[in-house]
Amino acid sequence: MRRAIFRMGQGVCRLCGRARPPVAAFLGVCGDCLRERPAEALPLALAAHARARREFGLPERPPDTPGGISCGLCLHGCRLGEGERGYCGLRENRNGRLLHHAGTPKGGLLHWYDDPLPTNCVADWVCPARHRHGRVNLAVFYGACTFDCLGCQNWHYRHLRPPADLLSAEELAAAAHARTECICYFGGDPSPQMPHALAAAHILARRGLRICWETNGTMAPQLLDRAVQLSLESGGIVKFDLKAWSEPLHLALTGATNRRTLENFARAARRVAERPEPPLVVVATLLVPGYVDAEEVGALARYIASFSPDIPYALLAFGPAFFLGDLPTTSLRHAESCLEAARAAGLRNVRLGNRHLLGPEY
Numbered sequence: 598m599r600r601a602i603f604r605m606g607q608g609v610c611r612l613c614g615r616a617r618p619p620v621a622a623f624l625g626v627c628g629d630c631l632r633e634r635p636a637e638a639l640p641l642a643l644a645a646h647a648r649a650r651r652e653f654g655l656p657e658r659p660p661d662t663p664g665g666i667s668c669g670l671c672l673h674g675c676r677l678g679e680g681e682r683g684y685c686g687l688r689e690n691r692n693g694r695l696l697h698h699a700g701t702p703k704g705g706l707l708h709w710y711d712d713p714l715p716t717n718c719v720a721d722w723v724c725p726a727r728h729r730h731g732r733v734n735l736a737v738f739y740g741a742c743t744f745d746c747l748g749c750q751n752w753h754y755r756h757l758r759p760p761a762d763l764l765s766a767e768e769l770a771a772a773a774h775a776r777t778e779c780i781c782y783f784g785g786d787p788s789p790q791m792p793h794a795l796a797a798a799h800i801l802a803r804r805g806l807r808i809c810w811e812t813n814g815t816m817a818p819q820l821l822d823r824a825v826q827l828s829l830e831s832g833g834i835v836k837f838d839l840k841a842w843s844e845p846l847h848l849a850l851t852g853a854t855n856r857r858t859l860e861n862f863a864r865a866a867r868r869v870a871e872r873p874e875p876p877l878v879v880v881a882t883l884l885v886p887g888y889v890d891a892e893e894v895g896a897l898a899r900y901i902a903s904f905s906p907d908i909p910y911a912l913l914a915f916g917p918a919f920f921l922g923d924l925p926t927t928s929l930r931h932a933e934s935c936l937e938a939a940r941a942a943g944l945r946n947v948r949l950g951n952r953h954l955l956g957p958e959y
Contacts, residue, residue, distance in 0.1 A: 608923060612637055619887035619959050623649075623920040624747060628846060628888040635845035642849035646745050649920055650852075653755045655745075659684040666695045671743045671788050672815040672857035685741040685789035699741070704763035705793035706740035707784075709772055718781065719811065719911045720834050720879040722948055726807065732778040735806075737769065737794070739784030743815040745852030746840070748885055748921035754785040766796035770804075779807035779833065787824075788816040795820070798827050807833040813840070814861040815853070821861045829872055836879045837862050841889055842896035850888060859900070866904035873907075881911040881950075884927045884935055886959060889915075891931075891938040898942035906943045912936060914951035926956040 608622030609615070612630045620627045624645050630638045647657040662678030668688055675683040677690035687706065689696045699706035712734040715727040726734070740757030742749075773780065780801055787794045787810060798808045808827045814837050816824075828835050839858065841847040847855040862880070869877050880901055882894060894912065901908050912935050914927040932949055939947040 611641060617959060618890075619924050621747070621887070621921045622923050624849060626849065628890065631845045631849050631888075632843050639845055639848060643852070645747065645920070646852040649747060650745055655686050655755075656682055656684055666690050666693070668695065670700075670791060670817055670820070672853065673743060683789075685743060687741050687789055698759050699763055699793075700790035701792050702766040702796035704759070704765055705769065705790050705797075706757050706759055706762055707737055707764060707769070707790075708740075708757065708762060709735060709737050709764075709769060711777070712736040712781075714778060718809075718836075719881040719913065719950060720809075720836050720876075720909065723876050723879065723909045723946070724834060725832070725875050726778050729778050732776050735773050735777050735780040735801075737780060737782045737784075737787075737797075739782065739787055739790050739794075741789045742785040742813075743788045743853065744786065744813050744840075746850060747852075747919060748850065748883070748915065748924070749919045750883075750916070751784065752919045766793050766800065769793075769797045770800040773801055773804065773806060777806060779809055781809040781811060783811035786813050786815070788812060788814075791816050791820040791824070795823055795827070798824075802827050802831045805831075807831050809833040809836065811836040811838070813838050813851075814858040814865075816861070818861060818864060821864060825865050825868060825877070829868065829877055832875065834875060834879055835865055835877060836881060837865070839880050839882050839897050839901075841882075842893050842900070846888060846893065850885065862901075863904065866901070866908060869905050869908060876907070876909055879909045879911065881913055883913045883915055884932060885915050885921070886924050886927055886931060889935075891934040894935040895938035895942050898939040898944050898947075902943035906945050908944070909946040909948070910939055910944050912939065912947065912949050914949070914954040916951070916954050925959055926954045927951075928958045929955045930958050 608620035610627035626638045659673035660681045665676035665678045808831045
């Protein structure tokens with residue numbers, strides 16, 4: 598099992614032969630070819646994801662067995678044949694029944710910790726909790742995901758295992774104490790364990806805590822609606838990770854389409870006028886060198902602005918991680934071009950995070 602980030606020499610695109618802008622060696626294909634030659638580039642990228650998932654014993658692709666049992670919790674719509682596991686690894690068809698290894702109110706695969714406020718949350722500059730010194734956020738780190746991001750900053754969630762790392766919704770809610778201001782679900786991602794997250798959130802909302810989510814937005818739409826409502830009523834924020842606008846590029850970086858993410862973002866963004874302050878929805882994008890550039894950010898920003906120009910947008914500097922460990926950190930020029938593109942698209946509240954990671958030009 599992988600225990601360190603992937604490192605090797607400078608990557609070269611197997612289609613065009615270029616090494617600049619940076620090319621991730623494990624992926625083996627550049628950002629331009631993914632956008633311009635997807636029929637040739639995507640098979641290379643998806644083969645890389647299959648290799649990455651094998652290292653952790655996860656299904657290489659979402660099962661789609663005719664007559665199989667449907668899960669329905671996320672974008673993948675897994676149909677599991679006898680003995681098959683779902684893409685997230687938490688569900689299995691055993692003797693014709695859907696077995697949940699985790700993600701129900703009885704047991705979520707996670708660990709949690711008290712994160713002193715103000716935290717390094719992507720919404721910290723617009724969240725009122727940033728002024729609540731001496732209080733803490735109950736940070737919930739879920740151990741499964743609906744994406745397979747090759748540059749995952751939190752890839753260690755794959756080491757969590759049931760039953761040792763299971764906690765019921767009631768047990769999680771009991772972890773909150775007199776100094777707990779808010780709860781934030783991330784991971785991994787809360788999407789494959791939404792029944793557990795929602796059950797705990799309902800308990801904590803009744804106790805007056807803010808309910809926040811940091812998510813790729815791939816859960817079933819009706820589950821997203823419940824999450825948004827809890828955040829709306831409790832003063833919390835739904836933080837969407839929008840990885841890329843180009844679907845081939847998104848598939849290459851995450852192993853999944855961005856269609857459900859964009860649809861669910863739109864579903865939440867249509868409600869931002871119901872509570873202008875604090876903002877109900879915040880968006881973040883990781884500026885992956887060689888892949889997520891000003892073209893991608895500009896397109897995402899135009900989409901965000903089409904719902905409201907006041908939705909806060911955080912651009913995050915990339916640090917080498919996991920299977921993209923050979924890429925450099927985001928350069929200052931790269932970050933500034935993306936900031937300019939987001940503002941030119943009409944967004945009024947754009948921020949660059951992780952500035953300490955910014956490095957030299959590629």
